[in-house]
Amino acid sequence: MDVDVTGVGQAVSTGTLPGWDRVEQLVREAYERYRGHDDGVVADYIPVLAEADPAWFGLCVAESGGQVHGAGDEDVEFSVQSISKAFVYALVCEAFGHQDVLDRVGVNGTGLPFNSVMAIELHQGHPMNPMVNAGALATTAMVPGATPAEQWEHVRTGLSRFAGRQLELDGVVYRSESETNTRNKAIARLLQSYGRIEADPLQVVDVYTRQCALRVTARDLAVMGATLADGGVNPITGERVVSAHVCRDTLAVLAATGMYERSGEWLFEIGLPAKSGVAGGIVAVAPGKGAIGTFSPPLDPAGNSVRGQRATAYLSRTLGLNVFASSVHVDERQPATEHEEGTA
Numbered sequence: 001m002d003v004d005v006t007g008v009g010q011a012v013s014t015g016t017l018p019g020w021d022r023v024e025q026l027v028r029e030a031y032e033r034y035r036g037h038d039d040g041v042v043a044d045y046i047p048v049l050a051e052a053d054p055a056w057f058g059l060c061v062a063e064s065g066g067q068v069h070g071a072g073d074e075d076v077e078f079s080v081q082s083i084s085k086a087f088v089y090a091l092v093c094e095a096f097g098h099q100d101v102l103d104r105v106g107v108n109g110t111g112l113p114f115n116s117v118m119a120i121e122l123h124q125g126h127p128m129n130p131m132v133n134a135g136a137l138a139t140t141a142m143v144p145g146a147t148p149a150e151q152w153e154h155v156r157t158g159l160s161r162f163a164g165r166q167l168e169l170d171g172v173v174y175r176s177e178s179e180t181n182t183r184n185k186a187i188a189r190l191l192q193s194y195g196r197i198e199a200d201p202l203q204v205v206d207v208y209t210r211q212c213a214l215r216v217t218a219r220d221l222a223v224m225g226a227t228l229a230d231g232g233v234n235p236i237t238g239e240r241v242v243s244a245h246v247c248r249d250t251l252a253v254l255a256a257t258g259m260y261e262r263s264g265e266w267l268f269e270i271g272l273p274a275k276s277g278v279a280g281g282i283v284a285v286a287p288g289k290g291a292i293g294t295f296s297p298p299l300d301p302a303g304n305s306v307r308g309q310r311a312t313a314y315l316s317r318t319l320g321l322n323v324f325a326s327s328v329h330v331d332e333r334q335p336a337t338e339h340e341e342g343t344a
């Protein structure tokens with residue numbers, strides 16, 4: 001609803017920050033601004049990911065009220081990869097309460113790459129947080145289900161409820177990663193050796209590999225993120241997926257660790273809990289307001305999409321989303337951040 005709250009005949013959207021009344025325009029602007037940027041490298045350690053078109057670029061903003069605004073390749077499907085870690089973590093917290101997961105997995109950054117084995121050794125087998133592979137494997141091991149097939153179904157239906165549509169496995173990505181994921185198998189065995197997982201490590205890796213191969217779009221990511229922003233209620237379907245408490249905990253973990261070893265810089269500049277995946281997706285969540293989903297395959301050395309980071313930084317500033325900003329006004333004079341300029 002638009003009402004005149006300015007007294008001078010200017011319509012302002014209610015219940016949101018000033019930038020939201022031109023969100024449609026800003027999404028298009030972000031697309032135009034970054035579509036020509038071609039820095040970054042498409043991931044190839046999962047062989048099939050190397051076939052992605054480096055020009056793909058889609059973005060989408062989903063508001064808590066259910067409005068969705070997209071641009072570019074917003075409906076191109078890609079594998080969710082590590083972004084699944086955030087939502088599986090939420091599902092496991094919903095099932096067991098966060099304390100159990102906190103004790104087993106932790107919430108502190110490792111300062112090391114997402115697939116680091118050294119990080120596990122440095123912390124006596126503690127996986128440290130659910131957003132690196134060790135912690136994600138320990139989290140997936142906790143997913144409810146009597147068999148790996150039941151656990152996989154719990155993950156697939158759970159992530160589908162976040163997205164508000166049935167998500168499907170990308171069989172090609174699943175097989176490609178299954179044939180090459182010796183490192184994740186080693187990480188799972190290492191966790192087993194430290195008594196951190198009791199289930200069969202290879203079966204845990206298999207469920208984890210499937211969860212990473214679920215197909216999503218930038219639009220799905222925006223809706224999934226907006227469900228976390230909304231305290232666990234999907235803004236499109238109206239379904240409660242997880243509790244508000246679980247959302248709060250998940251967003252705190254994302255703020256601390258979601259962008260790998262660049263999480264501190266990201267939070268400092270962009271001020272939003274976020275999660276990235278090596279296929280090129282990023283979801284960034286503005287609690288109580290909505291979420292931004294982006295997709296573009298070329299990555300920086302930490303594994304975060306280059307165009308996705310820049311577009312999210314731009315939208316965070318222009319929509320006034322930084323969670324640490326005290327003002328409810330979007331400061332037009334606020335300079336562009338290094339992430340937007342590509343100098344970060």
Ligand SMILES: NC(=O)CC[C@H](N)C(=O)O
Pocket residue numbers: 080081082083114115133177184209212276277278279303
């Ligand atoms: N950062 C990522 O997206 C990594 C996910 C990938 N499936 C892996 O385990 O290596």
